[in-house]
Amino acid sequence: MKILFVGEIIAGSGRRTVARVLPDIIKEHTPDLVLANAENMSGGRGITEDNVAEMQQLGIDYFTGGDHIFWRAGTDEIIDRLPIIRPANYPEGTPGKGFAEIDAGKSGKVLLINLMGRTSFSSVFSYLDDPFRKADQILEQTEDTKYSAIVVDFHAESTSEKMALAFYLDGRVDAVLGTHTHVPTCDGMVMPKGTIYISDVGMTGIIDSVLGVNKEIIIQLFLTARNQRFEWENTGRKAFRSVLLNTETKSIERVDKLI
Numbered sequence: 001m002k003i004l005f006v007g008e009i010i011a012g013s014g015r016r017t018v019a020r021v022l023p024d025i026i027k028e029h030t031p032d033l034v035l036a037n038a039e040n041m042s043g044g045r046g047i048t049e050d051n052v053a054e055m056q057q058l059g060i061d062y063f064t065g066g067d068h069i070f071w072r073a074g075t076d077e078i079i080d081r082l083p084i085i086r087p088a089n090y091p092e093g094t095p096g097k098g099f100a101e102i103d104a105g106k107s108g109k110v111l112l113i114n115l116m117g118r119t120s121f122s123s124v125f126s127y128l129d130d131p132f133r134k135a136d137q138i139l140e141q142t143e144d145t146k147y148s149a150i151v152v153d154f155h156a157e158s159t160s161e162k163m164a165l166a167f168y169l170d171g172r173v174d175a176v177l178g179t180h181t182h183v184p185t186c187d188g189m190v191m192p193k194g195t196i197y198i199s200d201v202g203m204t205g206i207i208d209s210v211l212g213v214n215k216e217i218i219i220q221l222f223l224t225a226r227n228q229r230f231e232w233e234n235t236g237r238k239a240f241r242s243v244l245l246n247t248e249t250k251s252i253e254r255v256d257k258l259i
């Protein structure tokens with residue numbers, strides 16, 4: 001099946017980019033399922049119900065999360081009823097779900113898994129469970145179900161951790177797609193046992209920024225060695241970043257658009 005995965009949608013500018021670009025991409029590539037990482041979708045960090053609904057209207061079927069998914073107050077109360085998963089290796093008892101079975105109509109059922117890395121994150125994330133063993137557990141728990149595709153969004157900073165997980169899951173899942181760095185990579189490939197991999201899908205939003213944040217603020221951070229209050233950039237050139245997978249022919253291609 002053909003799956004389009006859209007990289008992290010950053011704030012209003014990212015959502016406007018999706019609105020401008022995605023309908024034509026769907027027409028051109030006719031994916032069976034459209035997924036997107038939503039951790040930065042509302043105000044730059046976190047999600048709102050309205051923004052999720054707005055993106056569904058544009059054709060995104062299901063969403064994944066990451067370290068910023070619980071940023072906004074009240075997320076604990078809404079996350080269970082939204083078409084979104086958060087990293088599965090959050091501690092036991094965390095609201096929301098770490099994987100989901102998605103009904104893709106005539107294409108069958110898709111298992112979508114979200115995991116988060118533990119390398120080079122702030123120290124609070126060292127309390128996450130091991131993403132490798134968590135993946136084993138989920139695959140064991142779901143082994144009796146026949147899926148058309150199993151897709152993992154591995155939200156991680158370190159490319160070594162991402163590649164290691166992809167090799168660890170090679171042949172057991174259809175795709176391991178990296179998110180979190182906001183920088184697209186060109187290393188899309190099929191691993192020896194057939195799993196499709198890319199280190200990072202990249203972000204959808206303003207590229208005249210440092211990873212979505214106003215560039216002057218980040219330059220000041222480096223010049224002064226002092227934390228700065230982040231503001232998300234809202235002017236400049238925009239990029240739509242995504243990858244298109246074909247799980248039958250085993251292929252991955254970048255579908256990017258600059259506007």
Ligand SMILES: [Fe+2]
Pocket residue numbers: 008039040066068180181182
């Ligand atoms: Fe992000």
Ligand SMILES: [Fe+2]
Pocket residue numbers: 039066067068155179180181
């Ligand atoms: Fe992130």
